Amino acid sequence: MLRQVTLEDIRSIGIGAGILGTGGGGNPYLGGLHLASVIRHHGPQPLIDPFQLADEALVCVAGNIGAPTVSIEKLPEGTEMLRALRLLEAHIGREFDAIAIAEIGGANSMQPLICGLLAGIPTVDSDSMGRAFPEIQMSSFLFDSAATAAPLAMVDAADNAAVLPAAISDRWAEKMARNIAVSMGARAGLVGTIMSGAQLKASGVHYTMSLAHQLGCRVIEAQAQKRDVPQVVADELDGQVLFRGKISDVHRRTTAGFARGSVRIDSFTPLAPPDKSGGSLHIEFQNELLIARVNGAVAVTTPDLICIVTAEEGEPVTTELLRYGTRVAVIAVPAPPQLKSENALRVVGPGAFGYDVAFRPLPGGVIGRRPKGS
Amino acid sequence: MLRQVTLEDIRSIGIGAGILGTGGGGNPYLGGLHLASVIRHHGPQPLIDPFQLADEALVCVAGNIGAPTVSIEKLPEGTEMLRALRLLEAHIGREFDAIAIAEIGGANSMQPLICGLLAGIPTVDSDSMGRAFPEIQMSSFLFDSAATAAPLAMVDAADNAAVLPAAISDRWAEKMARNIAVSMGARAGLVGTIMSGAQLKASGVHYTMSLAHQLGCRVIEAQAQKRDVPQVVADELDGQVLFRGKISDVHRRTTAGFARGSVRIDSFTPLAPPDKSGGSLHIEFQNELLIARVNGAVAVTTPDLICIVTAEEGEPVTTELLRYGTRVAVIAVPAPPQLKSENALRVVGPGAFGYDVAFRPLPGGVIGRRPKGS
Numbered sequence: 220m221l222r223q224v225t226l227e228d229i230r231s232i233g234i235g236a237g238i239l240g241t242g243g244g245g246n247p248y249l250g251g252l253h254l255a256s257v258i259r260h261h262g263p264q265p266l267i268d269p270f271q272l273a274d275e276a277l278v279c280v281a282g283n284i285g286a287p288t289v290s291i292e293k294l295p296e297g298t299e300m301l302r303a304l305r306l307l308e309a310h311i312g313r314e315f316d317a318i319a320i321a322e323i324g325g326a327n328s329m330q331p332l333i334c335g336l337l338a339g340i341p342t343v344d345s346d347s348m349g350r351a352f353p354e355i356q357m358s359s360f361l362f363d364s365a366a367t368a369a370p371l372a373m374v375d376a377a378d379n380a381a382v383l384p385a386a387i388s389d390r391w392a393e394k395m396a397r398n399i400a401v402s403m404g405a406r407a408g409l410v411g412t413i414m415s416g417a418q419l420k421a422s423g424v425h426y427t428m429s430l431a432h433q434l435g436c437r438v439i440e441a442q443a444q445k446r447d448v449p450q451v452v453a454d455e456l457d458g459q460v461l462f463r464g465k466i467s468d469v470h471r472r473t474t475a476g477f478a479r480g481s482v483r484i485d486s487f488t489p490l491a492p493p494d495k496s497g498g499s500l501h502i503e504f505q506n507e508l509l510i511a512r513v514n515g516a517v518a519v520t521t522p523d524l525i526c527i528v529t530a531e532e533g534e535p536v537t538t539e540l541l542r543y544g545t546r547v548a549v550i551a552v553p554a555p556p557q558l559k560s561e562n563a564l565r566v567v568g569p570g571a572f573g574y575d576v577a578f579r580p581l582p583g584g585v586i587g588r589r590p591k592g593s
Numbered sequence: 594m595l596r597q598v599t600l601e602d603i604r605s606i607g608i609g610a611g612i613l614g615t616g617g618g619g620n621p622y623l624g625g626l627h628l629a630s631v632i633r634h635h636g637p638q639p640l641i642d643p644f645q646l647a648d649e650a651l652v653c654v655a656g657n658i659g660a661p662t663v664s665i666e667k668l669p670e671g672t673e674m675l676r677a678l679r680l681l682e683a684h685i686g687r688e689f690d691a692i693a694i695a696e697i698g699g700a701n702s703m704q705p706l707i708c709g710l711l712a713g714i715p716t717v718d719s720d721s722m723g724r725a726f727p728e729i730q731m732s733s734f735l736f737d738s739a740a741t742a743a744p745l746a747m748v749d750a751a752d753n754a755a756v757l758p759a760a761i762s763d764r765w766a767e768k769m770a771r772n773i774a775v776s777m778g779a780r781a782g783l784v785g786t787i788m789s790g791a792q793l794k795a796s797g798v799h800y801t802m803s804l805a806h807q808l809g810c811r812v813i814e815a816q817a818q819k820r821d822v823p824q825v826v827a828d829e830l831d832g833q834v835l836f837r838g839k840i841s842d843v844h845r846r847t848t849a850g851f852a853r854g855s856v857r858i859d860s861f862t863p864l865a866p867p868d869k870s871g872g873s874l875h876i877e878f879q880n881e882l883l884i885a886r887v888n889g890a891v892a893v894t895t896p897d898l899i900c901i902v903t904a905e906e907g908e909p910v911t912t913e914l915l916r917y918g919t920r921v922a923v924i925a926v927p928a929p930p931q932l933k934s935e936n937a938l939r940v941v942g943p944g945a946f947g948y949d950v951a952f953r954p955l956p957g958g959v960i961g962r963r964p965k966g967s
Contacts, residue, residue, distance in 0.1 A: 306758060310684075379765055381773075382756040384680060391753055391776070398772035399755075402765070 240324025
C-alpha cells in the first residue's frame, strides 16, 4: 500500500492511472509535471487508508472538468484546486479534513494530491469509479448514498469562479457545471461531492491510487525486462488483451465540453475465419472509451474498462493522444462491483450513453480490492 | 412621477416597457399577470426616486436572463427573484436596501417590482439601459463605474441554483451566466450588479419606470380617442415613425440562450422613387431589435431604439410575438445619453454586435429625463 506520494511515484501513477482512465481524466504527463512541481515545493503528499478516516470527517472530491483534448492545449494556472476548495469551504462554512479522488484516470488522479498538498490535508486512497467517466453524476459516491454532487465550486485559470449551491439532481448539477466549464474554455477545476468519512467508506472504490501506482511499477518493470507489456497489464488487472493493431482512423470533435468521437484499429493480420482473429476494432468515446466492437460485434461496453496502450511499451494512449499510425493493444478489464449494481448501471451502463446494448460483464476483477502484496 | 405601483398601473407599465424594450425583456402580459398576483397578496410596491437613496445604500438589479421566446413557454415558479436575492445576500453576508431595474423592457420591468415586494424593500425608479439589451455587461451601471456584474446569483423554477462569486470581466460574467441559463432551460432569475446608492445615482438611466407608465397611459388614451397611436408613441419619446407595413417574413431561432433572427416588413405601398417611401424594412435581432435597414440602407442602429408596435392599437410587438401578417409600425427613438459615451458604445454600439456600420445617433431624446408633468 502506498502511504505517501513522492516524486519517485509520479511516473508509475501516471502510467497506471493513464491505463485505468480508459482514455480520460486529462493528460497524465502534464498532470505529473504539475504534481512534481508542487511536491518539490511542499514535500510528499500523505495518502490515507479510507478506513483510517473518522466517520464524521468532512471529505470532498477535486478534479478537472472539461475535454481531455483541451487539457494539452490550455494549461492550468496551478492553484485551481485550492481556490475551488476555499470557495466551497467559504460557501458551506466548514473546512474539509481530506480530499477523495473523483476518478483514478489520467491527470485527475493527480489533482486530489495537488489539492491536498496545497491545502495541507491528506488525500484518501479511494475514488468513485475505479476508472474515469465523463460526467459528474457517474460516481459511486452518489449511486446509493445521501451525498450529492452539489454544492460544488469551480474556478478557471483566471479569476472566473462559480458556486452551485444546489441542483435538483446530480445529473442537473452535471448539466450546469458542464456549461460553466464550456464558458471557462472547456477546462476548469472543480471541487464538490461533499460527504462524510462514513459515506466514503461505504461507497468508494478503495485503494485505487495504490493500484494505479502498482500497475505503473509493473509496466516499468516489464518494459525493462522486454516482456509483453500489454499482457502484463491485462494480467495485473484480471483482464484480457482484446486486440492488437494500428490506429487507422480517428474521428474526434471537442463539443459541448467533451471530446467525442471514435477510433478504428486495424489488426496486423486480415480477418481470418473461422476463428475471426484479425480484422478491425472500433471504439466510440465521450472523453472515455465507452464501447468496443470487433468486426462489428460488441465486445466490451461501459462500465467495464476499455484501455488502449502502446503495443510495445504498454504506455497509456489517452483520448487526446489518439492518432493515425500508432501501434496499440486494447485491453478489456472488469469494472469494480460498485459500478455494476442496478442503480449504478442506470448511470454508467451502455444505456446511459445512448447505446441500446446489454451490459455483459467481464468475469472477475481486482479494481477496488486491497492490492496484492500489501 | 410614479411613487408606487398598484394593480391599476400594471397595464400601462406593460405597454410602455413593452415598447421601450425594443422587442426584449420577456413577455409583458405574462409578467403583468405575475406582478398582479403578487400585488394582490402584498399590496402596492413603493417606487423611490433614485436621489432619495442614501449614498451608502446597497442596491442590486433583478431580472430574468434567457430568450424571450422561452418566456411564453416556460412559466416561472414565482419566487425566482426572491430566492436569487437571498442567495446573493447569503454569499456577500449583507442585505440589500433596494432593487434597481436592469432593463426597462417587457417583463423585466416588472421583475424588480416583484423582487422588491417579496423581499420587503423598495424598487428604485432607475434602470441601466432606458430600453432592453440582450447581455449583462450592456449596463450603464457598469460602463464607467467600479461596479461589476459579478457576484451574481441565479435560480430556476426548480431548485437549481448558481452563484458566480467573481469574473475577470463583465463580459465573462455574461458568458458564464448565459451558459448557466441555457442549463436552466433558457430562463432563469438573476440578481447581481451590486452597487452603492452613490454609484446608482451617478450611472443610472433615471425615472424610466415613470416614463414607461406615462407612455403606456398615453397609448391607452390615444387608443380611446382613436388617434394615430404609433405617432403618439413617437411624439412621446421624441422619436419618429420610421415605417408602416405588414410582417412578411420572420426568421427566428432560439440558440445559445438567445432568440436570434430577423424580421421583414413590407410597406402597404410599393417602393416609389424618388422619395423612396414604401418598399421594405428589414430588422435583425438578438432578443432585442438591433439594426433596421429600409430598402437595404441602414436607417437605425443600436443603441438607438427600434420599436415595433401594432399599426392600429400601438401595442408593443415583442420578439416572441413577431409573426407573419401582423400590421405594424416601426418607431425609431433616440437612446439616452448614458448609452452614447465612448465606453458605452464599445459595449452596446453596432460593432459590439458584429455590425460593421457606424452609429449615427438620432437627434434629441427624452429617455432618462424627469418626465414631463411631474
